[in-house]
Amino acid sequence: MPDEPVFHGAPFLKSLNKGLYEPAGSRSLGESTERSSKHNRAVTAEVPQFQEWRRAANAIKAYTVRNLDKLLVEFERNLTARGVEVLWAADAEEANRHVIDIARRNGVTSVVKGKSMVSEEMELNHHFEAAGIRAVETDLGEYIVQLAGQRPTHIVTPALHLSAEDVGRLFAEKLGEPFSAEHQHLTHVARRHLRNEYLKAEMGMSGVNFGLADTGTLVIVENEGNSGLSCSTPPVHVALMGIEKLLPRIEHLPVFLNLLGRSGTGQKLTTYTHFIQGAAPGRKLYVVIIDNGRSQVLRDSAAHMALYCIRCGACLNACPVYRRAGGWAYGWVYPGPIGAVLVPHLVGLDQAGKLPFASSLCGACGEVCPVKIDIPHQLVHLRHRAVNEPSPMRSWTERLTWTLWSWAMRGPLRYRTAMAAVRLGVRLAPYLPWHPGKLGAWTRARALPKVPGPAFRTWWRRKG
Ligand code: SF4
Structure with a gap:
């Protein structure tokens, strides 16, 4: 099994070479990304209006980003009216403080987590550990990489680099289960172990796929049902949301639901779509809205498109560099073409200025992006800035x-x-x-x- 990856600013080439020397991981990665791309092409080809949807999604996101200040205030107002406690976090540190504080206020010792890239961005699990709180990932892929002591290699399918044999060996070693590489058996093992975690947990965490400003609704889409259980089983639910996840009105949602499933996993629609409108009686709901570098993007008008991303992962699957190098090579939470665009904005060109160069500029990412982010031009724009702006990284x-x-x-x-x-x-x-x-x-x-x-x-x- 591949070793623990190097994170946080690992120079791209160094990590890239490490990824290339892991033949088993590379093979799983290549096969899985090819399969996902094929599904993606098949389900998008059967919809004649797919390009129209993409244009509509792009226009909605452009409007949202232009009006983000007003929409965020409206969203907060509507959430508060529904009895939700809203907390703002300028950066990952503040977001972690909020979450740990909520956990302490509610006497939490055990947490179940639905999938959330923002929580990866915050390194939340480390903070839980430091606070003496047990946190268990419940998304199957996240659960596997957590057991393995690794990081996700893909934003949608975190354990993409591991084969069923790898997972079977891991479950045997960490959970004491008899070895099997049979997919259904492995899923049952994970389900059996996770069920106990839900029953023990005093707090559940989730990400947010879309926040609807007009009604203060949180929309969470998923395939496994684990996010729904994480939100609804424990008495306290904390939702983490990046400021860019807003949509102005509920009418804008259907086009995104149609695009996300098709582009993400090649499904017409993801299996579960949860609409959360305030806490159920006797329960508590907190929403932590996180900036963490996103408003830096707003300062650069040529880069606004980076905030349109709905984290479907299609650009990763289509990218020849990602397919060969894998997610760890990028050294940050967001890999692939969108990572190469997003991360330099979030952490600064001085730390991630090499990422925009991790592309052949073949254009495959831009062609598949459901919200029509012009990723190749975004990369060229960042390259231009990386070369022209003074940076301590440049020798x-x-x-x-x-x-x-x-x-x-x-x-x-x-x-x-x-x-x-x-x-x-x-x-x-x-x-x-x-x-x-x-x-x-x-x-x-x-x-x-x-x-x-x-x-x-x-x-x-x-x-x-
Ligand atoms: S940039 Fe586009 S294709 Fe890539 S993850 Fe975001 S929405 Fe999906």
Whole structure:
């Protein structure tokens, strides 16, 4: 089984190489992403109005992001009117403080968690552990990676890198169950163990897929029923929501429900859609609304689209880089193309400035995105900023390289001279005493390419 991944700002290339050296993990990942992409293509092809839905979703999200300040206030007002306690968190630290404080106020010692990427972003489980509170993930994939002591590799299917055999061995080791690689058996084992956790827990946590501003409704979609149980079985429910998860009105929801299931898991609709409108009698509901870097995106008008994301994961499945490298390679909670766009905004280019370069710009991500986020252009925009903004991550050698590159690209003579120098350099490199392996990660992991025959212009000239 792959080792514990390196997180928080691991340089992309270093982690990427680590991912590539895990053949079993890579195979599971490649097969699963291909399968998801196929489902996605099949269910979207059967809907003639799919492109219309995408345009509508894009327009609704654009409106929402433009009016986020007003909509958030409306959402809070409607939640409060329903007896919900709303807490605002500027960053992950404040959000964690709120959650631990709620747990302490309610005498909580045990928590069940439905799937929430925001809680991953906050590293909430570590904070629960430090506070002496037992927290158990209840989404099957999250439960598996939690048992394995790992991090999710995918935003929708967290244990995508593990085969059924891996999970069977894990359940045998951690839960004392007889080994089996049969899917249904494994699901039953997890269900049996998790059922006890629901009965013990004093608090349930969930994410929020959509918050409806006009009614203060929380909409949670899922396939396993675990989020519904996490919200409704324990007496206290805490929902974590990023500020961008709003929709203005309930009429806007159907198009997103149609898109999310199809793009996420290739289903026409996810199995469960929960609508939560306030706490049931005798129970408590808290909603923690989290910024954690999202309002930074609002400052850059060319980057607003990053906030349209509904976390369907389709761009990950379609991305050739993600398919080869896996989620850990990105070093942050959000991997794949949307991670390469979102994370530099959330944590700053100084920490994640290499991520926008983790793309071949083939455009597959933009083509599948159900809300029409122009991911390739977002990546180019971030690359431009990463190269032009001063950043402690950029060494003098990198700055010199890009300065020379930009100089060489500014005239045909300079370009030809630079290309001749590169060709000569690549020819000589194998004879240099400090090669191979001393030129960084790329030369350690792969051989230098053979220099091809004459350049096209030279060939053309010779041919007359
Ligand atoms: S960027 Fe688009 S395709 Fe990728 S996860 Fe977000 S909504 Fe899905």
